[in-house]
Amino acid sequence: MNVPIGLINNAYSGSYIQAWLSRETLLKRDDSRELVLATEQRFAVWGTGILTLPQVAWFETNDIGTREDWQRPSFDDAAWKPLNMPGAREKSALSDFDGLVWLRATTDIPALWNGKEGVLRLGAIDEMDTTFWNGEIVGANSAFLPGARTYKLPVKKMKSGKAVIAVRVLNTKGKGGFVGKDAPRLELAEDANQKIEISDWRIAARTPIKDLPPLPGDGRGDFNQPTVLHNGMLRPLAPFAIRGVAWYQGESNLYDSRYQALFTDLIRDWRTLWGAQQDGSEFGFYFVQLANNGPRQTQPVESGWAGLRAAQTQILKLVPRTNMALALDVGEMHNVHPRNKQDVGKRLASAALFTEYGQDVEYSGPLFYRAEKVVAKSEIRVLFSHATGIKTTDGNAPREWELQDDAGKWHNAQARLEGEILVVWSEEVLAPRAVGYAWKDNPDVNLINAADLPAAPFRAKVLP
Numbered sequence: 001m002n003v004p005i006g007l008i009n010n011a012y013s014g015s016y017i018q019a020w021l022s023r024e025t026l027l028k029r030d031d032s033r034e035l036v037l038a039t040e041q042r043f044a045v046w047g048t049g050i051l052t053l054p055q056v057a058w059f060e061t062n063d064i065g066t067r068e069d070w071q072r073p074s075f076d077d078a079a080w081k082p083l084n085m086p087g088a089r090e091k092s093a094l095s096d097f098d099g100l101v102w103l104r105a106t107t108d109i110p111a112l113w114n115g116k117e118g119v120l121r122l123g124a125i126d127e128m129d130t131t132f133w134n135g136e137i138v139g140a141n142s143a144f145l146p147g148a149r150t151y152k153l154p155v156k157k158m159k160s161g162k163a164v165i166a167v168r169v170l171n172t173k174g175k176g177g178f179v180g181k182d183a184p185r186l187e188l189a190e191d192a193n194q195k196i197e198i199s200d201w202r203i204a205a206r207t208p209i210k211d212l213p214p215l216p217g218d219g220r221g222d223f224n225q226p227t228v229l230h231n232g233m234l235r236p237l238a239p240f241a242i243r244g245v246a247w248y249q250g251e252s253n254l255y256d257s258r259y260q261a262l263f264t265d266l267i268r269d270w271r272t273l274w275g276a277q278q279d280g281s282e283f284g285f286y287f288v289q290l291a292n293n294g295p296r297q298t299q300p301v302e303s304g305w306a307g308l309r310a311a312q313t314q315i316l317k318l319v320p321r322t323n324m325a326l327a328l329d330v331g332e333m334h335n336v337h338p339r340n341k342q343d344v345g346k347r348l349a350s351a352a353l354f355t356e357y358g359q360d361v362e363y364s365g366p367l368f369y370r371a372e373k374v375v376a377k378s379e380i381r382v383l384f385s386h387a388t389g390i391k392t393t394d395g396n397a398p399r400e401w402e403l404q405d406d407a408g409k410w411h412n413a414q415a416r417l418e419g420e421i422l423v424v425w426s427e428e429v430l431a432p433r434a435v436g437y438a439w440k441d442n443p444d445v446n447l448i449n450a451a452d453l454p455a456a457p458f459r460a461k462v463l464p
Helices: 023-027 033-045 053-062 228-237 259-273 304-318 341-357
Strands: 081-084 099-109 118-126 128-133 136-141 147-153 161-170 185-188 191-197 200-208 244-247 284-288 322-325 367-373 380-385 401-404 410-418 421-425 434-437 458-461
Touching: 023 033, 023 259, 118 128, 118 136, 118 161, 128 147, 136 147, 228 259, 244 341, 259 284, 259 304, 284 341, 304 322, 304 458, 322 341, 367 434, 367 458, 380 434, 401 421
Parallel strands: 244 284, 284 322
Antiparallel strands: 081 200, 099 161, 099 200, 118 147, 118 185, 128 136, 128 161, 185 191, 367 380, 380 421, 401 410, 401 434, 410 421, 434 458
């Protein structure tokens, strides 16, 4: 205490937990391995002139030219319409067509160029192209952006004689195809003054855009891919001496049954990254249970928010030296990022003061401990930890209780306080099988302890 420390704010709004996990950890998981490898394949092809596997499959499914190999030199394009370059495709006989288009041209390679490196400059193309040289792909741009296409031709591809260039273009609207001011040309890499203009093309239009499903993206700019935030935002911080983490995330993983396991992996993953012991003695982890959010509901429901909060609560049992700040009373109906940061910060601080500094402070609201039947009655007794001074904020009976019957249906229930124990009952459930509290996206809660900290939501079986 009383020593200056640094706080690193390393956050990204709306992030999935998978994006913060390492490759090593995710590859060990059967439910994540294929997605990680697919992500890496997308990364590997950026700027290499190769499409992603989903994009390749899309063209094979939707484009007759791809299926029939219109890029091969022996393909007969005599029936295609002539197109003189430069000039936008809309100036040709296909001015009203948007969709998949193929263009082909033939040029002569001088004998002196044989075995030398070439540069194919196609100029601006709108929107997406895949370019072939004598039947082999030499470049592609999967971003829907007009811009100059320049593709290198390795020595082995430059052979004297006839060469066939084929370009597959996907245009979704407006001006498309070759839209640059200069005619496409071929240059020698060693001397750009040695060039051959390629102005005589033939064009075929196939598959209007209205008949095409959306092309799969290449993932560029999508931060919510596995490992992306771990590699881009977390791993660079590893040289810093970090004592612990305050974590607030989960909204993007609603209804994800894997969250509890992923969260467990994340904490272990980060401790490994910083070379810390897995018992948490060198790296505490403090997290915020999701705040209340969304419209109020009066009947029992299946709630993704409540389910994720329950998964977060389980971390306290599964991972050592972790603590949870409760926020079920500070949320807002229409704001997923509640404005009350002060109470959330104070609760995280209390958790750290208790765990890291050994101070005698209450850091948690009431946490479910056990539910048991009351002998000869249809009532349920619910016991909590952190229940000292348990009370309601408004002096009314505790709200947002429910009981489950033998058929598995949940019913609203009433509750009363008897010291530090909650007694719950419902006239609709004579033999309760399970009990729940605040199991909604935005429950109207009023149950707190002496530290004015809210009780955590739960659903649990009733012991005999």
